[in-house]
Amino acid sequence: MNVQHHISDELLLAYASGxxxxxxxxAVATHLALCPNCRRRLSFMEHAAGELLEMSATEVTPQPETVSADSWENMKARLKADKPVVGNDDKSIVAPRATDMPVLPEPLxxxxxxxxxxxxxxALGRGAYHIPIKxxxxxSQVRLLKIPAGKPVPEHSHGGRELTLVLKGSFTDGEAIxxxxxxxxxxxxxxxxxxATPDEDCICLAVTDAPLxxxxxxxxxxQPVLGI
Incomplete structure (x- = not known):
């Protein structure tokens, strides 16, 4: 599995900070379960935060907190310089067969x-299904979605943020897959x-903070009946 669309730096940093x-x-934790590159980015963020805490703890005299205007840009530049890992270089680890892997990773x-x-x-109608997650x-509202192979989601915009994580199958959005x-x-x-692409149904995790x-x-x- 070669993940191409990753969680943003801002959202991953918010996750790292709790x-x-x-x-x-x-959504972030489930993506991390499927994406070695983002797990490495998270580890880098946590390590950098730990270094900052250690540095602040060694200060003898409390100093006024100063943050450089370009500190976040510098952090993002370091993340981009840390190239994504493609594949697994550790030959001692045997990857499980795709047929042995559950569709839903933990914690989902x-x-x-x-x-x-x-x-x-x-049922959502038109062959689509969902499961609201309490x-x-x-x-936010969290749900699992199943979109029939080859079928579109109704055209929509957003009242807030939406995260959509593919767990099985695939979908296209414009030119992106x-x-x-x-x-x-x-x-x-x-x-x-x-x-949804025509080869199989697409199962996704969707999180929103406002109705579509x-x-x-x-x-x-x-829409009020379906709760979407």
């Missing part, structure tokens, strides 16, 4: 009580209509 609420954290699988074969899906987070492990971040500036803004009047009418 400032994300539960819904967003589920524990939230749902099992892998996709044991789940009870709820959390203690009142800021998102496969297992890929994550798409969307906000109020994006209007789009993702389409659908173009179709029919979808808008049933």
């Amino acid at each position: 400032s994300l609420t539960e819904g967003w954290s589920i 699988r524990s939230y749902l009580g099992g892998d996709v074969g044991s789940l009870k899906w709820k 959390t203690g987070d009142r800021e 998102f496969r297992r492990g890929d994550i798409e971040e969307a906000d109020e500036t994006l209007t789009h209509q993702p389409v 803004k659908f173009r179709s009047l029919m979808v808008r009418l049933v």
